[in-house]
Amino acid sequence: xxxxxxxxxxxxxxxxxxxxxxxxxxLLPDVKKVNGRRVxxxxxxxxxxxxxxxxxxxxxxxxxxxxxxxxQKGDTTLQERYNLIxxxxxxxxxxxxxxxxxxxxxxxxxxxxxxxxEAGTEKVVENISSISPTLEIDKIPKNYKKEGx
Amino acid sequence: xxxxxxxxxxxxxxxxxxxxxxxxxxLLPDVKKVNGRRVxxxxxxxxxxxxxxxxxxxxxxxxxxxxxxxxQKGDTTLQERYNLIxxxxxxxxxxxxxxxxxxxxxxxxxxxxxxxxEAGTEKVVENISSISPTLEIDKIPKNYKKEGx
DNA sequence: ACTTGACTTAAAGTTAACTTTAACTTGTAT
DNA sequence: ATACAAGTTAAAGTTAACTTTAAGTCAAGT
Numbered sequence: 001x002x003x004x005x006x007x008x009x010x011x012x013x014x015x016x017x018x019x020x021x022x023x024x025x026x027l028l029p030d031v032k033k034v035n036g037r038r039v040x041x042x043x044x045x046x047x048x049x050x051x052x053x054x055x056x057x058x059x060x061x062x063x064x065x066x067x068x069x070x071x072q073k074g075d076t077t078l079q080e081r082y083n084l085i086x087x088x089x090x091x092x093x094x095x096x097x098x099x100x101x102x103x104x105x106x107x108x109x110x111x112x113x114x115x116x117x118e119a120g121t122e123k124v125v126e127n128i129s130s131i132s133p134t135l136e137i138d139k140i141p142k143n144y145k146k147e148g149x
Numbered sequence: 150x151x152x153x154x155x156x157x158x159x160x161x162x163x164x165x166x167x168x169x170x171x172x173x174x175x176l177l178p179d180v181k182k183v184n185g186r187r188v189x190x191x192x193x194x195x196x197x198x199x200x201x202x203x204x205x206x207x208x209x210x211x212x213x214x215x216x217x218x219x220x221q222k223g224d225t226t227l228q229e230r231y232n233l234i235x236x237x238x239x240x241x242x243x244x245x246x247x248x249x250x251x252x253x254x255x256x257x258x259x260x261x262x263x264x265x266x267e268a269g270t271e272k273v274v275e276n277i278s279s280i281s282p283t284l285e286i287d288k289i290p291k292n293y294k295k296e297g298x
Numbered sequence: 299a300c301t302t303g304a305c306t307t308a309a310a311g312t313t314a315a316c317t318t319t320a321a322c323t324t325g326t327a328t
Numbered sequence: 329a330t331a332c333a334a335g336t337t338a339a340a341g342t343t344a345a346c347t348t349t350a351a352g353t354c355a356a357g358t
Contacts, residue, residue, distance in 0.1 A: 004304080005304090005305075006304075006305085015307085015346090016304095016305085016349080017346075017347060018345090018346065018347085021196055021345080021346060021347085024307090024308095025345095032322085035305090035353085035354065035355080036305080036306060036307095036353070036354080037304085037305055037354085038305085038306090046279060046280045046284075049280065050254065050280060053250070053251045053254045053255075053284065054251075056247045056248065056250075056251050057248060057251045057255075059316075060344075060345090061344075061345070062344090074271070075265075075269065075270045075271055078262055078265050078266050078271065078272075079260055079266060082259070082262035082263065082266060082333080085255055085258045085259055085262060086259065086304085089156045089252065089255045089256070089259065092224065092248055092251060092252045092255060093252070095207060095248055096248050096252070097251070098205045099205065099206060099241055099244055099245050099248070100245070101202070101205075102202045102203075102205050102241060103238065103241045103242070103245070105199065105202045106202075106206075106234055106237055106238045106241060107238065109224065109234045110231070110234055111240060113230055113231035114228055114231065115236060116224075116227050117227050117228060117231060120224065121224045122223070122224055122227065130195060131195045131198065131199060135198045135199065135202065136174045153334080153335080154334090154335075154336085155334075160310060164316090164317080165334095165335085166316075166317060167315090167316065167317085169336085170315080170317085173337090173338095174315095184323085184324065184325080184335090185323075185324080185335080185336060185337095186334085186335055186336075187335085187336090192308085209314075209315090210314075210315070211314090274347085281320080299358105300357100300358085301356105301357090301358085302355105302356090302357085302358100303351105303354105303355100303356095303357105304354090304355095305352105305353080305354080305355105306331100306351100306352075306353065306354095307337100307350100307352085307353105308349100308350090308351095309340095309348100309349085309350090310344105310347100310348080310349075310350100311347075311348065311349085312345100312346085312347070312348085313342100313344100313345090313346090313347100315342100315343090315347090316329100316341105316342085316343090316345100317341075317342070317343100318339100318340080318341065318342085319338105319339085319340075319341085319342100320338095320339090320345100321336100321337090322335105322336075322337085323334105323335080323336070323337105324333100324334085324335075324336095325332105325333095325334090325335100326331105326333085326334105327330100327331090327332080327353085328329100328330085328331080328332100328334090
């Protein structure tokens with residue numbers, strides 16, 4: 001199967017311009033060209049799904065390019081690529097943890113506003129707490145030091 | 150307890166400039182000023198922890214400002230704020246789901262490179278698959294239509 | 299032969315979220 | 329009295345990730 005830039009862009013939910021930009025940044029390795037036009041094949045499609053994944057985890061384009069370059073160098077860079085993957089795995093875990101903490105905060109706020117709406121005023125709840133117990137716990141980080149301590 | 154801009158910046162892990170920028174954008178409601186200098190109090194600190202939370206879920210500054218403005222208007226905006234919170238809760242859930250999918254892909258790649266490193270070459274694994282089963286499943290989205298269908 | 303539509307590149311423009319700079323004020327220490 | 333450290337504003341600069349524009353190529357249809 002092969003696709004035009006317009007088709008693959010539609011599949012990926014991005015614009016052809018963005019794909020051209022990615023290509024110009026070296027994010028799309030070895031895309032075939034026929035009469036000067038890009039022809040996307042299954043291998044490109046597979047890679048685009050991984051690229052999409054890397055974008056979802058907020059990997060900067062520079063870092064993705066780094067990975068692509070390593071992959072193009074072949075077997076001598078296997079260890080480096082492995083390290084890069086591990087590093088990014090850690091980053092994903094961290095992001096998930098942060099999001100879960102924030103989710104708790106927003107669930108608290110959902111309760112907060114539901115209660116306030118029922119009562120017609122925020123006063124009913126704001127005396128209890130305007131912040132969730134989760135965030136309330138650490139008022140000041142343990143590692144915080146005032147200047148010159 | 151009250152803090153200078155330098156102190157609170159250190160606690161929050163950002164620079165004083167960023168705090169001033171947030172203030173100029175209306176993200177810090179009613180920060181006290183003494184001799185023209187900002188004095189941060191416990192209520193500001195609490196709000197900064199929520200703000201930090203909102204930044205972590207990638208809420209754009211415009212959206213955060215919108216929330217702050219609603220909160221400043223008082224009880225008449227309770228329902229609007231509730232809706233905004235629900236909307237953001239959905240967004241968090243979506244982000245967590247995306248990250249979990251990507252985590253699976255990276256776990257696959259971890260295995261992929263570990264196996265390749267042991268064998269000394271990528272050839273051993275790339276014939277099996279260069280992409281995880283999770284991403285492999287949907288080659289083309291079900292909702293994809295070629296032009297003119 | 300000519301128009302049309304989809305592509306191409308190179309370069310300039312945009313947007314968000316800061317960051318830096320310049321010029322100025324103020325409280326504290328010598 | 330003076331110097332210094334830490335704060336202030338307004339405005340300009342930066343960076344990442346696109347997006348738009350301008351000018352041109354190319355194959356297919358009339």
